Amino acid sequence: MKHVWTRRDMLALMGLGGSLFGSGPALAQGASNGLLEKIRKEGVIKVGLTNGLPYAFMHPDGRLDGVAPTIVKTVLERLGVPRIEGVVVTLMASSSLASKPGAGT
Amino acid sequence: MIGADMSITPDRCGQVTFCDPFTIDYSSYVYLPEGFDPPKTLKEMGARKIKLGLLAGTYNLKVIQAFYERPDDHITTYPDTAAIMDAITAKRVQMGASGVRSIRQLLETKPGAFKYVYPLPDDIVAPAGAAFRPGDTDLITAFKAEFQKMKKSGEWEKILKSFTFEVFPGKENVTAEQACTGAV
Numbered sequence: 001m002k003h004v005w006t007r008r009d010m011l012a013l014m015g016l017g018g019s020l021f022g023s024g025p026a027l028a029q030g031a032s033n034g035l036l037e038k039i040r041k042e043g044v045i046k047v048g049l050t051n052g053l054p055y056a057f058m059h060p061d062g063r064l065d066g067v068a069p070t071i072v073k074t075v076l077e078r079l080g081v082p083r084i085e086g087v088v089v090t091l092m093a094s095s096s097l098a099s100k101p102g103a104g105t
Numbered sequence: 106m107i108g109a110d111m112s113i114t115p116d117r118c119g120q121v122t123f124c125d126p127f128t129i130d131y132s133s134y135v136y137l138p139e140g141f142d143p144p145k146t147l148k149e150m151g152a153r154k155i156k157l158g159l160l161a162g163t164y165n166l167k168v169i170q171a172f173y174e175r176p177d178d179h180i181t182t183y184p185d186t187a188a189i190m191d192a193i194t195a196k197r198v199q200m201g202a203s204g205v206r207s208i209r210q211l212l213e214t215k216p217g218a219f220k221y222v223y224p225l226p227d228d229i230v231a232p233a234g235a236a237f238r239p240g241d242t243d244l245i246t247a248f249k250a251e252f253q254k255m256k257k258s259g260e261w262e263k264i265l266k267s268f269t270f271e272v273f274p275g276k277e278n279v280t281a282e283q284a285c286t287g288a289v
Contacts, residue, residue, distance in 0.1 A: 036243040047106045054206060054268040055128070055233070056110045067268040068110030071127050071261065072235055075251045079244075086109075 036079065044083040047072060051088055058086040106244075108236040112164060118285035122239045124249055125256075126232035126284050128265065129276045131224030132165060133205040137193055138220045143200070147172045147227045150200070154179050158189040158201035164231045164287075169202075172227075186211060193219070204231075206269060230276060232284035249281075 039045045049056040049069065056066040064073065064086045073084055113123050134150075134157075136143055144150040150157065151172030159166060161182040170176035181198060183189045189201035190211060205223050212219055237245045255261045262272050279289050 033240050034243060035241045036247055039244070045106060047109045049109045054270070064109075066110070067265060067270055068127055068233075068235070070264050070268070071252070071255070072106070072109050074255065074260070074264070075248055078251050079247050 040080040043081065044085060045076060045081055046085045046087050048087050048089050056086075058088050062086065106235055106237055106241075110233050111236045113232045113234060113281065113284040114164060115285055115287040117236070118281075121236040122241075122245055123281040123284065124235040124237070124245070124252055125281050126234040126279055127261075128234070128270050129230045129232045129273060129279060129289075130204060130270070131228050131230055131273075132163070132202040133208045133221045133223035134200050134202050134225065135190065135193060135208055135219050135221040136200045137196075137218070141199060143220070143222045145222070145225070147225050150225075155200055156198040157181070158183050158192045158198040160185065160189070160203060163202065165202075165229050168229050190219070224273075229287075230273070230279075230289050232279055232289060234281065234284075 047064075047069070049058065049064070049066075051057050053066050056064070056068045058064055062085070064070075064084065069084070069086065076082075076084060107121055110127065111117065111121075111123075113126060117123070134143065144153060144155060147169055151169075151174070154173070157169070157180050159169065159180060159182050161184055163182075166180075166182075170180060173179055181192070183192060183201075186201075186203040186207045189198070189203055192198045193201050205221070208219075208221050208223075212221075235248065237248070252261070256277075265272060276289070283289050
């Protein structure tokens with residue numbers, strides 16, 4: 001069973017941008033920060049996910065599985081980013097944000 | 106990328122930027138069949154004052170509540186699907202709502218005990234997709250464009266079906282902007 005992402009969790013993840021995503025502080029909507037070029041050069045992007053098949057799942061060996069990672073990986077490969085690294089987030093249930101039925105992401 | 110697969114809700118749309126939905130799903134409504142005639146719509150559910158268990162914070166809570174005259178008297182929230190199933194078994198509620206994939210998994214361990222209706226025609230959908238920081242505009246723009254190509258080529262649908270997801274007629278082209286209204 002996956003858990004609901006809380007507002008605090010999302011903001012924490014966003015705040016990790018500088019180190020987790022290699023892109024520095026978030027910019028205002030509409031501005032470009034060159035992240036795509038950066039991850040193309042590095043060949044990798046880190047992606048947050050909660051474990052719960054068939055939505056998303058990271059195996060013990062780091063392999064990503066599930067519908068969302070499959071789509072993300074396919075798209076990013078075509079954008080010139082061959083590798084995605086999963087960052088599994090285990091979160092507490094919250095009634096402050098809605099969840100998809102049964103999955104809770 | 107903040108999340109590979111997050112529910113797209115109005116609240117979240119104020120904090121992150123979403124790609125168009127990867128998946129769109131409805132709730133399934135579970136019940137014990139003995140002596141219970143399941144409602145065919147949410148409207149009927151509310152009119153019959155059916156005692157209902159929902160996941161805390163579920164995406165369609167407000168929509169369902171609107172069908173009940175006094176929702177607090179008949180709707181109870183639970184932390185997870187297993188707790189909802191326990192509540193149905195103990196007859197604290199007559200029906201419970203959860204994702205159809207969660208329900209199918211649980212029913213594999215208890216075949217014949219429960220039945221479910223899915224989807225109900227007046228329910229709203231739960232769209233989910235990739236979430237980005239609003240400032241990552243070059244990545245977001247490129248990602249959205251490439252995802253649209255996947256959808257047009259049929260590759261997206263093939264991936265969905267390989268993971269047991271469905272493409273609902275009329276919901277194939279829901280955009281992130283539409284999903285962000287919370288009323289798709």
